Amino acid sequence: MMYTIIDVETTGEGNKITEISIFKYDGTQIIDEFTSLVNPEISIPVYITTLTGIDNAMVANAPTFSEIAEDILAITEDTIFVAHSVNFDYNIIRNEFKNIDLDFRRKKLCTVRLSRKLIPGHKSYSLGKICKALNIDINGRHRARGDAKATVILFKKLLDAENAENVFNDFLKKSSKEATLPPHLPSSVFNDIPSKAGIYYFKNKKGKVIYVGKAKDLKKRVLGHFYNKTEKELNLCRETADIDFELSGSELIALLMEDAAIKQYFPEYNQASKRNTKAYGITMFEDRNGIIHLAYNTLKATPNPLFIFYNITDCRQFLERLCTQFELCPKYCHLQEGVSHCSHYKIKTCHGICIENEPSYKYNERVLNGIKHTLEKSKNLVIKEKGRHSEEEAFVLIENNVYLGYGFINKSEQVTTRETLKSYLIPQKDNIDVQKILKRISFN
Numbered sequence: 001m002m003y004t005i006i007d008v009e010t011t012g013e014g015n016k017i018t019e020i021s022i023f024k025y026d027g028t029q030i031i032d033e034f035t036s037l038v039n040p041e042i043s044i045p046v047y048i049t050t051l052t053g054i055d056n057a058m059v060a061n062a063p064t065f066s067e068i069a070e071d072i073l074a075i076t077e078d079t080i081f082v083a084h085s086v087n088f089d090y091n092i093i094r095n096e097f098k099n100i101d102l103d104f105r106r107k108k109l110c111t112v113r114l115s116r117k118l119i120p121g122h123k124s125y126s127l128g129k130i131c132k133a134l135n136i137d138i139n140g141r142h143r144a145r146g147d148a149k150a151t152v153i154l155f156k157k158l159l160d161a162e163n164a165e166n167v168f169n170d171f172l173k174k175s176s177k178e179a180t181l182p183p184h185l186p187s188s189v190f191n192d193i194p195s196k197a198g199i200y201y202f203k204n205k206k207g208k209v210i211y212v213g214k215a216k217d218l219k220k221r222v223l224g225h226f227y228n229k230t231e232k233e234l235n236l237c238r239e240t241a242d243i244d245f246e247l248s249g250s251e252l253i254a255l256l257m258e259d260a261a262i263k264q265y266f267p268e269y270n271q272a273s274k275r276n277t278k279a280y281g282i283t284m285f286e287d288r289n290g291i292i293h294l295a296y297n298t299l300k301a302t303p304n305p306l307f308i309f310y311n312i313t314d315c316r317q318f319l320e321r322l323c324t325q326f327e328l329c330p331k332y333c334h335l336q337e338g339v340s341h342c343s344h345y346k347i348k349t350c351h352g353i354c355i356e357n358e359p360s361y362k363y364n365e366r367v368l369n370g371i372k373h374t375l376e377k378s379k380n381l382v383i384k385e386k387g388r389h390s391e392e393e394a395f396v397l398i399e400n401n402v403y404l405g406y407g408f409i410n411k412s413e414q415v416t417t418r419e420t421l422k423s424y425l426i427p428q429k430d431n432i433d434v435q436k437i438l439k440r441i442s443f444n
Helices: 046-052 065-076 086-099 111-118 127-133 144-159 164-172 187-191 218-227 231-239 251-265 312-326 360-379 418-422 432-442
Strands: 003-010 017-025 030-037 080-083 108-110 198-203 209-215 242-247 280-286 292-298 307-309 381-386 392-399 402-410 425-427
Touching: 003 046, 003 065, 003 086, 003 144, 017 046, 017 065, 017 086, 017 144, 030 065, 030 144, 065 086, 080 086, 080 144, 086 108, 086 231, 108 111, 108 164, 111 144, 111 164, 127 144, 144 164, 187 218, 187 242, 198 218, 198 251, 209 218, 209 231, 209 251, 218 231, 251 381, 251 392, 251 402, 251 432, 280 312, 280 360, 292 312, 292 360, 307 312, 307 432, 312 360, 392 418, 402 418, 402 432
Parallel strands: 003 080, 080 108
Antiparallel strands: 003 017, 017 030, 198 209, 198 242, 280 292, 280 307, 381 392, 392 402, 402 425
16 A cells, blocks of 8 residues: 655645645655745745744745646555545645646545544643654655655554554445544544534634534535535644534524533634624504505614614515505515516405505505514514424523524423423523524524
8 A cells, every 4th residue: 555645834814735745655664755935926924934943045946836836746546645634635735736627536534533543541642742652753844845754754654553454444345434534533422412403612722712603414414524625624623533413303493502602612613603784674654545555675774773784685575475465565665676567476455555446544554453463473472493302392582672592392291371481491592693583484
């Protein structure tokens, strides 16, 4: 079996390669080497130069990646790609090939994951610390050749370790996810994640929550992070050492749990709130003919809004439901503009107010009834959801238009009053992001 043991240095931001070193290794000795500085064609940040010693002047006359691509393809052909935290180096190189319209695919082995399996018990498996613990000298730390050469020596120790053949074979099976999982994440942690709805917490080696997410299928969603090749996801996975999860039973409660967890932990890899500050209000006014209109506009342009939404689609869908349920006119609900009479493709319940076939007072009565009914419905609301298992139900509680929280109840329990329901409540804080989540549900 032939291996290529690889290390790259990059620009950090943008992850363009500045140096690459590849040792071709047959399990006993190095039989070939390719090492080169690389012109990344973008500027190298100062903090990267401080770490690696590689500056813009050093790479100015170096070959670009496209100029060494054939050399990399040739030396790695029919070999297993080996690196410390393999997904980082592999995906960086694969993206460079993708940028020049070439596909790069090799089997992979990660010396971090192999080390955890074959030489357990070390406090850290970073290249510097594991090499120090094993008395492996690194001649040129944070330079591609120095790190790659040290990885060769580490890899030889792994090949010689007890039970190495079985472990290597398991890692190389197509069904194995060992090469996909983050380097510091025990496979047992991933295997324990269920394929159910809930939220998950990515934690670093210190146990700090660095990312929170939600999913209908936790296992599938978590695995999706490991296949994602974006710079953010690569960095997230490199830092992930543990994953916790909480079951929610439903996607709605997962969304609410996720929002609360993000506001509790402020994880560094969760982007700043994607809050769309542009809200929309639905208002009511009477025209010169005494007909009541319902219309929507930006919240700033809507004094005393009856309802608030956070995108135009939700506004229109709400008005469409109101039209259908209370037999209102699409024209006077401003679902159709610039028409003499309504001719909506879906709503056919208008009594003819737009063609003077109905007196305005009758029409207005239905408008007011629709508004009153919807306001009362949304003011105090219990939303029922699936529980975390078959013997359980979940609920979300809204009182006086304020979100109070969610809870879980065993189906065998008899709940006949709101006060009894509240005894199962897990209290939560209301906020604008929660209101966005609940708006679509409460007006359905």
